[in-house]
Amino acid sequence: SLQEQLNIATEEKTKTSVQLEKVYNQLNDILSDHEDCPTTIASLENRCTSLEKEIMSNSELIESLKEEQNVIMESNMEVVREKDLEIERLNQICQDSAVVEETLTSVNLASQSLEAEKERLELEIAEKNAE
Secondary structure, three states: OHHHHHHHHHHHHHHHHHHHHHHHHHHHHHHHHOOOOHHHHHHHHHHHHHHHHHHHHHHHHHHHHHHHHHHHHHHHHHHHHHHHHHHHHHHHHHHHHHHHHHHHHHHHHHHHHHHHHHHHHHHHHHHHHHO
8 A cells, every 4th residue: 555655665764774874884984994995985985875865766755655645635535525515415305305205294184184174065065955
C-alpha cells in the first residue's frame, strides 16, 4: 500500500543517513590518522556522494508518495461528501413517503366514513320510500 511504501522509503532514508554518517566518521578518522591515503579518501568521498544522492532520491520518493496519499485522501473525502448528500436525499424521500402514507391513511378513513354515511342515507331513503 501507499503507507507501506512511504514507511519503507522513510526507513531506507534513515538507514542511508546512518550509513552516510558512518562513512563520514571513517573519512574523518582516516584524514586524522593517515593523511597520505588519497585513494581511500577518494573512494570514501565517492561513497558519500553516492549515499547523498540516495538520500535525495529517497526524499523525492517520500514527497511523491505523500502527495499521492493526499490526492487519494482528498478523493476519498469527496466520495464521502457525495455519499452524505445521497443519504440526506434518501432520508428526505423516506420522510416524504411517510407523509404520503399518513395522508393516504387519512383519506382511506375519510372514504370509509363517507361510505358508511352513504349506506346510512341509502337505508334512510329506502325506509322513507317504503313508508
